[in-house]
Amino acid sequence: MKKIFLMLLAGGLLVSCASKKDLEAALAKQIETKELLDTATVKLNACLADERAAIARIEGFKDQIESLKNSNSALLTNQGDLVMLSTQGSRNLERSLESMKEKDLQIRSLNDAITKKDSVTLALVTSLKSSLGNLQDEDISVNVEKGVVYISISDKLLFASGSDKINAKAIAVLGKVAKVVNDKPEIEIMVEGHTDNQSISSAKFTDNWALSTSRANAVTRVLQEDFKVAPKRITSAGRSFYIPVATNDTPDGRAKNRRTRIIVLPKLDQFFDMVEKGMEQAKENSKKETKVNKN
Template identity: 65%
Template sequence: MKKAMIIGASMAVLLSSCVSQKKYAEMEAKQKETQDLLNTATVKLNSCLEEKASASSELKILQDQVGNLKNTNAALLNNVGNLATLSTKEAENLERSLESIKEKDLQIKTMNDAINKKDSVTLALVTSLKGALGNLNDEDIEINVEKGVVYVSISDKLLFRSGSYNVSEKAKNVLGKVAKVVNDKPDIEFLVEGHTDNVPIKNKVLLDNWDLSVKRATSVVRVLQNEFKVDPKRMTAAGRSYYVPVADNSSAENRAANRRTRIVVLPKLDQFYNMIEDGMKKASQGGN
């Protein structure tokens, strides 16, 4: 009888270990999948910002070229004095120069229109979010634009209880207002980032700060999807742990600022450059 009890206890320990290893493997796989999504979104965002900088540089080159062409024309007119006395070659040069200026001006206008349209869309989105969220305390929620990207940062004290990843009922009211804005703008995609402070956490459910930050992001995504019908294909959930702080963790106030969830609206720069490309084609056809 005693031997049977020992064997039974040993089997229970082995089964418990298997279950624990299985859960750990699932959580590791889930964390890797989330990190892969985050890396993809980060690469996309960095690429978009680099492309915008390249477009601005190209615009400056075009503007300089137009200035040079105008100076060339002015010099031609000053040297000749009267169009009636222009030689055939000079007249042809002037005509080609004028056509080139016309085409460059159209290209510049196209690029300016595209940039202005993108800026207008960003401004409209920020205005819609601020209008929907109303006069919330700046410590709880913050909306800003950095390099053309819209960020909505929500404090953890509004979204979660300490050490928890369950979204509070008060926070669902806020997320519902955000969902209303994004549902009205079906073309935008966004990333939900979970951030923590550097105080270590580990319990029966959470392995560490990485785990907490990912679970908080996925909790927000699930609320947006299940309760407010936001298309899941438009969302990415990611955890950043405590590695992207907004302040050092030397005080309780700073640690509170670092504990946040960020909604990052990802710019669709492919649409922006398609607009420029179409405009360039029209400008070239018009010049010809």
């Protein structure tokens, strides 16, 4: 009887160990899948940018084709000779071809700029995940939406209920985010405070607008004062309960809506400068090609 009991006990321990290993493997697979999803999202955005550039290029070619048709029709009407082209018609054709080449180079330049921006976004996501470590914590998430990086932190991790005082554990998390921001001077951030739709009225906060704004300001001050993020690179905003990510009809949904979101913003002036320089370079290259062809 004693031997039977010991055999059953040993079998139970083996099942428990196997279940634990299966759970750890499943969690690791979940993390790997999330990372692949984020990478795929960035690549999808790059493909969409390529598609937009291709459509713009096609529309440009359509315009040029129509212009060439009109020029050709005018030449046929005036000259009545398909073999000989007038000097003016030849010049029009040459200018049209030059314009097509220039537009093609400009579209390529714009596409290169978009691709570079998406590469920066992917590198940023990688840096954030590396800095934050294991993202199994349901209170922290890093997502990419339409080429923009969002870091969402639940209020359960950041604040006590109805308070704007940041918890000690959350300060450590904000420090990791600040390190990535400080290492990448080409980006700016927006700190958004979000609440659920439950009304609040206290001596300090008259409504959810006041609470969400104060919480965003609290996070901003920690990033600036504790971790030396330049204040000119931060925008603080309270969004109250008007941008929910889940229903406010259930406790779980309201918990998801109570969050602080840090949005990583690329410096658009730098992006457009890069596009403008690419356009100018395209014009110069087109002129050089024209001179070479004439010679």
